[in-house]
Amino acid sequence: MxxxxxxxxxxxxxxGMTLARSAVITERQVTVLMLPAGHELTENxxxxxxxxxxxxxxxxxEDARSDVLxxxxxxxxxxxIDRIFCNADPEHPETRAFCDAVRAYRLV
Amino acid sequence: MPLSLKLEDLPxxxxxxxAFPRIISELLTDLDDDNSSMLTLAQHVERDPVVAGRILSAxxxxxxxxxxxxxxxxYTAVSLxxxxxxxxxxxxxxxxxxxxxxxxxxSWEHSLAVGIGxxxxxxxxxxxxxxxxxxxxxxxLGHLWMSCIHPLEFQRTRLLVxxxxxxxxxxxxxxxxxxxxxxxxxxxxxWRLPADVVAAIxxxxxxxxxxxxxxxxxxxxxxxxIANALDLPCRDINRVTRLSPVAHKTLGVDWSQDCSALFxxxxxxxxxxxxxxx
Numbered sequence: 001m002x003x004x005x006x007x008x009x010x011x012x013x014x015x016g017m018t019l020a021r022s023a024v025i026t027e028r029q030v031t032v033l034m035l036p037a038g039h040e041l042t043e044n045x046x047x048x049x050x051x052x053x054x055x056x057x058x059x060x061x062e063d064a065r066s067d068v069l070x071x072x073x074x075x076x077x078x079x080x081i082d083r084i085f086c087n088a089d090p091e092h093p094e095t096r097a098f099c100d101a102v103r104a105y106r107l108v
Numbered sequence: 109m110p111l112s113l114k115l116e117d118l119p120x121x122x123x124x125x126x127a128f129p130r131i132i133s134e135l136l137t138d139l140d141d142d143n144s145s146m147l148t149l150a151q152h153v154e155r156d157p158v159v160a161g162r163i164l165s166a167x168x169x170x171x172x173x174x175x176x177x178x179x180x181x182x183y184t185a186v187s188l189x190x191x192x193x194x195x196x197x198x199x200x201x202x203x204x205x206x207x208x209x210x211x212x213x214x215s216w217e218h219s220l221a222v223g224i225g226x227x228x229x230x231x232x233x234x235x236x237x238x239x240x241x242x243x244x245x246x247x248x249l250g251h252l253w254m255s256c257i258h259p260l261e262f263q264r265t266r267l268l269v270x271x272x273x274x275x276x277x278x279x280x281x282x283x284x285x286x287x288x289x290x291x292x293x294x295x296x297x298x299w300r301l302p303a304d305v306v307a308a309i310x311x312x313x314x315x316x317x318x319x320x321x322x323x324x325x326x327x328x329x330x331x332x333x334i335a336n337a338l339d340l341p342c343r344d345i346n347r348v349t350r351l352s353p354v355a356h357k358t359l360g361v362d363w364s365q366d367c368s369a370l371f372x373x374x375x376x377x378x379x380x381x382x383x384x385x386x
Contacts, residue, residue, distance in 0.1 A: 007372030009380035011173040021369070050174040053193060056376030058369070084337055087275075087349045095351045097363040102337045105371045 002063040004108055009056050015043045020060035025052040077106045111261055113285045118294045121257050126209035128299050129202040131159060132242065135195060136302055139236050142191055149198060153182050162201045167194065169384045195238060200385055203245040210256045219245050220385065221340035221378045225331030228374050232359050233323045242301075243308035243328045249295050250280075250288025250309075258284070270345055277313055289313050320354035329355045338371060340378045 005020040018040050025033040033052050035045060038060075049057070065073065081103055088095045131152045138144040153160040160182060167185040168178050170193070179185045186194050200223070207216050223244030230240035254262040261283045268279035277287035284291070293310030308328040311319035319325050329352055336346040361367075 005368065005372070007368075007376040009376050009383070011380070011383070047175065053170075053174065053190065055380045056373060058372060080339065081337075084339070084346050085348050087273075087347055089350065092350060094353045094356045094363075095348065098333065098337070098348070098351045098356075101363040101367040102371070104366070105368050106338075 003060050004063045005058055006061050007056055007058050010046075010049060010054050013041065013046065013049075013057050013059060015041055015046060017041050017057075018060045019057060021058035023049065023054065023057055025049070025054055027052070074107050078103070081106060110283050111258065111285060115286065115290070115294065118291065119298050122253070122295050122298050125253060125256055125295075126206060129159070129206055132199055132202045133299060133301055135198060136239065136242060136305070139195075139238050145195060146186070146191060149182070149194070159198075159202075162205060163194065163197055166197045166201050166384055170197075173383075196241065197384075199238060199242055200245065200381070203242070204385055207252060210252050215248070215341070215343065217341040217382060218335060218343070219248055220381055221335035221338075221374070222247055222328065222331045224377045224381060225334045225340075225374045226327045228370060228377070229327045229331055229359060229361075232361065233327070235323050235327060239302065239305065240324065240327050240331075243305045243312075243324050244331050246292070246296065246301075246305070247309055247312045247328050247332060248288060248292065250290070250292030253291050253295055254280070254284065254288060275349070287313070314350060315352050315355055317352075317354045320352045321358055323358060326352070326355035326358035330359055330361070334371065334374060338375055340375065341382075 003020075019035055019037050022037045022039075023033070023035045024031060033048055035041070039045075041057075063070070081099065085095075085099050088099065090096060131148070134148045134152075135145055138148065153163070163182060164179065164185060167182075167189055170189060171177070171179060171185070176188055179188065182194070189197075200220070203219070203223075204216060207219070223241045226240035226244035227237045230237040251262070254265070265276070265279040265283055268274040268282075269276050277289065280287040289310050289312060293306050296306040296309045304322065304324040307319065307322055308324040311322075311325045312328040312332055315325050315329050320329065333348050333351055334340075337348050339346055361370075
């Protein structure tokens with residue numbers, strides 16, 4: 001099954017979830033907590049993260065959507081991005097690059 | 109019927125807005141000095157129980173999610189959460205309460221998203237994230253003035269934008285003679301907010317090449333585009349028309365690289381802040 005990354009506020013993260021990106025907490029330019037990508041979070045980790053006031057994490061999640069549902073979701077998101085950028089000049093290089101970055105983030 | 113407003117008449121009408129929280133402008137003047145900031149905060153908390161209550165309420169929401177017991181004084185909150193975050197709470201709740209007092213049709217959630225986006229972009233160009241947060245939170249100050257002082261005309265500009273698809277600044281210039289950026293900058297200047305915040309409010313929409321070289325202008329402009337592009341919050345009127353090439357160059361963001369860390373951070377932090385500051 002495919003894996004996708006989701007960014008969640010810490011209050012939505014549960015023990016047993018897996019980090020998609022490392023969690024690094026620095027205080028006054030000193031690293032005080034580091035958990036690597038691929039690490040499975042424990043209650044203890046979550047307590048540490050809360051104590052250091054982390055507010056979000058990037059989590060790896062199994063993509064349980066069927067191919068049909070995934071294609072539908074992508075089509076919906078794509079239409080929404082088209083609508084948001086409907087007044088933008090598609091030939092304007094910076095705006096187009098920004099739009100492409102939003103597409104790359106959303107259309108997964 | 110268009111209003112025949114004169115820019116020089118604006119300051120007189122600003123006094124009809126609710127009082128702008130002095131704590132915000134005072135905290136902005138000593139961001140680099142935590143001791144002085146703490147003193148400023150302590151003085152306001154002692155003087156104004158409403159400010160204290162608002163700060164404690166947001167702090168307790170954070171503490172609840174972090175598994176701490178409820179606190180009843182600001183000093184315990186500082187020791188548990190840290191002064192940096194308490195200052196963030198003060199700046200955000202101060203702006204939120206000001207917007208709330210205006211009782212205006214104003215998208216506070218949108219301003220919150222732009223504030224968070226600006227805060228995330230600030231380290232790219234070594235700008236203090238708290239200044240960026242305030243610039244983002246206040247970027248649509250002109251809309252607050254319009255909806256408070258001239259609600260009927262403001263409603264008409266919204267109709268032109270939402271129903272007829274007209275550009276927001278063009279619609280405002282048609283009815284008010286000025287757009288919300290110009291009006292917001294006059295108000296921010298009147299309140300003696302820092303010059304870079306005034307410039308960010310005044311130029312956030314479509315900055316001129318000259319204005320877009322200023323870091324805070326570039327940050328606020330790009331932060332608003334990100335908030336709209338990511339639908340934070342989801343509004344039918346969210347549009348991205350043009351990214352200023354100069355603002356883009358000032359920030360040095362390479363959109364061809366993976367931007368998911370930036371977008372994901374803004375989205376997750378907006379979700380978090382919407383709960384804390386709701």
